[in-house]
Amino acid sequence: MPVYILSVYQTKFGELWNSSLEDLIDQTIDNIFKNSPCHKSQINTLFLSNMLGQSTDNQGHLASYASQKIGNIPAYKVESACASAGAAINLAYNYLNSGVSKTALVIGVEKMTDIASSSISNYLVQAGSQKKEGRYGVTFPALYALITRAYKQKYGLTRDQLSSVAVKNHFHGSLNEKAHFRNKITLEMVNNSPLVADPLRLLDCSPITDGAAAAILTTDKSLVKKITNPKITLLTSTIATDTLALQDRSSFTSLKSAKLASQKAYKLTKLSPSDIDFLELHDCFTINEIISLEDLGFYPPGAGKYAAQKGQTYLNGPLPVNTSGGLKACGHPVGASGLKQLIEIYLQLKGLAGLRQLKNPKIGLTHNIGGSGATCVINILSNKN
């Protein structure tokens, strides 16, 4: 049965010092119902995605916290590192498809800027293997730097090709009022930014961000009737996993979970990459946008590095990627990013994306990675009814 996106809401992403973890959840729930045809009493199930609350705020059990504002409904917290929100959407999609409930609220939240960056860096390593990586001083930029070095050795890669991804996503972010960073940047700024984990520089990395996002998904015909056209359907939601530690993979230049999840999504929807009009990719680091374009079948291996450099993935190009600004410029509150991706696709398909609106998009795809590729969630949305 078709799963429809009924309503969405995203807080501003950024350094939200006036808001606590709980405040962000409260604001998101209050705001999503303001303009929704759905009343709180019509929500049957709640999924809340969050990765770091137990470390940053010593607060677990957040799904029950969120459900206080809805009612005594089933509520589940989902944690799959940076793919937590993607996994929560995936669970909601399957839950609705199974017929267990008709309407689900999915909320993603993260509060990252209250504590020192070295502590956040330490907590983010929980997304990798503590035994095989964290114990030795591995950071997340380091894992993607290891991938970058291997990619460069295998296919060749220039500094400007990496930097072009960040420049493009900051340009898109400059058009998004919800983005963490709205400043445009140049190749020189990326190329001369401080090294974080060689060869990755500061402006190759997505930022530490606070924020929350939410969507209401439904199969309830009485609610679907109330949706203004075009109605947005979640055609499919797929998930695949891989080894937790990067060292245990057969390849360092491709993420198997992304390949498996996308291939399954294409099969279930009978679509191919050529049918997809635009993408929200998990550009946690510039290298990952390049590799993801290859893993999802949009470019052959080794060719994804040309996409941003040649302007092909700009919003006026043949394959717009990360019109929200991506994780790089829109920001990366890890538990909320997968929902922000879904919301960007929704806004574009509804024609509500403002200055960054694409011309008549029909089908969009989100790609949400957890860790260094241990989880990948793919969602495909359409406005064809």
Added chain:
Amino acid sequence: MYSPPNLWRLQSENKNLLGLKGKILTYTTIYTASTGFENQTPYTLAIAKLENNQMITTQVVNPKNIKINAPCQVVIRRLKTPDQDEIIDYGPKLELL
């Protein structure tokens, strides 16, 4: 923070790794570290494949001439800088040959 039994389990592997030779598959130099490693920056970290086909991700103690495919061997060194109430964690690092 590691508990003493956790450290004991981890360190019991050291004797199986000490002296194993291998080659560097990929590497990076870290300038921004996580807690407990801040005073070691910049430090170089690599993934290596060892002669027993085991993979390892750890720091390189003499990284000056590091390159992909460079030969290396496992040595045992102090890992994280411990807090005052923590036990020192000794574990495998890589030495370029």
